[in-house]
Amino acid sequence: MARFIHFYRWAVFLLAGGYVLRTLVFGGYDGFGGPARYLTIWALFASFFAASRMMAIQEGRSDKRWDGFVCMTSVINAMVVFLFWRLYFGDPTSVTSDGQLMAWHLELYLHLFGPLLQLIDTIFIHRSYRRLAPAFAWLVGVIGSYVLWAEFVVGPLNPSPVGTVTSGLPYRFLNDLELPQRMVFYGSNIAIAIVLLLLFAAIAWGVRRAFPVPAAP
Numbered sequence: 001m002a003r004f005i006h007f008y009r010w011a012v013f014l015l016a017g018g019y020v021l022r023t024l025v026f027g028g029y030d031g032f033g034g035p036a037r038y039l040t041i042w043a044l045f046a047s048f049f050a051a052s053r054m055m056a057i058q059e060g061r062s063d064k065r066w067d068g069f070v071c072m073t074s075v076i077n078a079m080v081v082f083l084f085w086r087l088y089f090g091d092p093t094s095v096t097s098d099g100q101l102m103a104w105h106l107e108l109y110l111h112l113f114g115p116l117l118q119l120i121d122t123i124f125i126h127r128s129y130r131r132l133a134p135a136f137a138w139l140v141g142v143i144g145s146y147v148l149w150a151e152f153v154v155g156p157l158n159p160s161p162v163g164t165v166t167s168g169l170p171y172r173f174l175n176d177l178e179l180p181q182r183m184v185f186y187g188s189n190i191a192i193a194i195v196l197l198l199l200f201a202a203i204a205w206g207v208r209r210a211f212p213v214p215a216a217p
Contacts, residue, residue: 005058008121008125009051009121009125011117012051012118012121013048013051013052016048016051016114017048017051019048019106019114020045023035031159032153033149033157037150037170038170038171039080039146043079043080044110044114046069046073046076046142047073049073050069050118054070057126067126067128067131067134067135068131068138069134071122071128071197071201072138072139074115074122076142077118077119078115078119079189079193079196080110081115088101093172095171095172097161127204127213129201132198132201135197136197139190139197150169150174154169154170155167156168161175163175163176
């Protein structure tokens with residue numbers, strides 16, 4: 001089992017690293033902030049760092065568990081998957097420049113399999129979600145930072161996308177919302193994040209109860 005876990009974590013780490021490198025080289029730099037304009041990319045970089053920490057723990061190079069960070073990463077990833085596909089199927093142009101998806105392998109990794117691989121580690125291997133306060137703090141900090149970044153940096157410094165209300169915000173649909181509507185949207189997503197955190201914590205608790213780790217001899 002230890003060998004399988006080592007292989008699994010290496011695979012997760014290398015996949016995340018490969019897509020991080022691809023983003024840095026081929027990411028869209030047509031506007032201020034480049035690929036970092038998008039929450040998906042924040043989640044990707046968080047996944048890569050989380051995977052690197054799991055490898056460090058696996059190989060005995062770290063005594064820190066990083067529970068708060070890895071739990072936050074799983075929740076942000078789940079939010080990205082949920083929001084992207086919900087908005088895309090409602091109106092493809094709301095989250096893409098022309099309504100067209102990127103390369104199929106990139107979309108499947110960023111918006112499905114990458115987040116799933118990271119979530120599996122947190123629940124079944126790392127067995128996170130034991131202390132929720134650090135994860136909650138990370139969640140509020142990261143989501144709050146992204147909102148400030150989008151509203152006060154990305155929006156004012158980019159001429160597009162253009163909406164009916166404003167322009168420059170990372171996702172086209174945000175530019176069709178008044179500021180109070182955007183605040184409601186951001187607040188509702190923080191609420192979704194908290195619900196997801198509690199849901200994953202409940203699942204993780206059930207897994208720990210059903211499949212306890214054997215005591216060391």
